[in-house]
Amino acid sequence: MQHRCYLKGKTSERRPPVAGISDVAKAKGRRRGNNQSSRKPKRRTLISLHQGGVHTTTEIAELFGIARSTVYRAIQRATTAPPR
Template identity: 40%
Template sequence: MSERVGYARCSLDKQDLTAQHEILISLDVPEDRIYLDHGLTGTNRDRPGLAQALAAVRAGDTLVVPKLERLARSVPDARDIGDSLTARGVKLSLGGTLYDPADPMGKMFFNILATFAEFEVDLLRMRTREGMAVARAKGKLKGKQPKLSARQQSHLVQQHRSGEHTIADLAELFSVSRATVYRVLERHQNAATPSTPGGQ
């Protein structure tokens, strides 16, 4: 007799995991046949809950997952899981849509979905990088400070030589740490002619 085994995963949001759990219950997955991973990313292949779910399914069973991105977030990962299910005669249900990865059309559909899942992750990473860049420009993000261009460094040195700004002022003006300001000034001083070692 075939059985339904469920799997759900979320990276951080516990509420999201609860919602996925409810979806699996609505798709007729028994409570004791649901395996969960919390706090793990889809790109992390070492997921104990997923390993347990894959170990629990047998030939003729169906692995039920709310969404493809909960199962795999890369084409190689999705293909490995699909190959494993195919070899064992296990069907896959994504959000209630059932298909057999052993079927040529089903396998193609699986690969297409995996491609979009990977694309979504890449988009998220790109948006995160862009958001961090904007936050740095507005001085709202602490952490590793961006490097100054040659033109910015030259401008910083000129501002320092004018005597109108303190080191703290320059650090705030250029959105860098005080240590960065000192490093820039030191580099420009070392680059000065040997005959003027005491110059600013």
């Protein structure tokens, strides 16, 4: 299918979409994002610090370099979900 580009006075054909970077990474078997196995020990430490009652949520967030909302979410998941 052709369409006319009125700004340049040329005709061009539509090209099929090019595979994105994530598609290429998936094809190679590579995953994006953080490794989930490295999060579990950190999450356990975070929960133990909170349950110890020595540190506040803000202090825990600063220690781990994460947002307070992430600390609250981890605590909520640990207290409502059954242990794995």
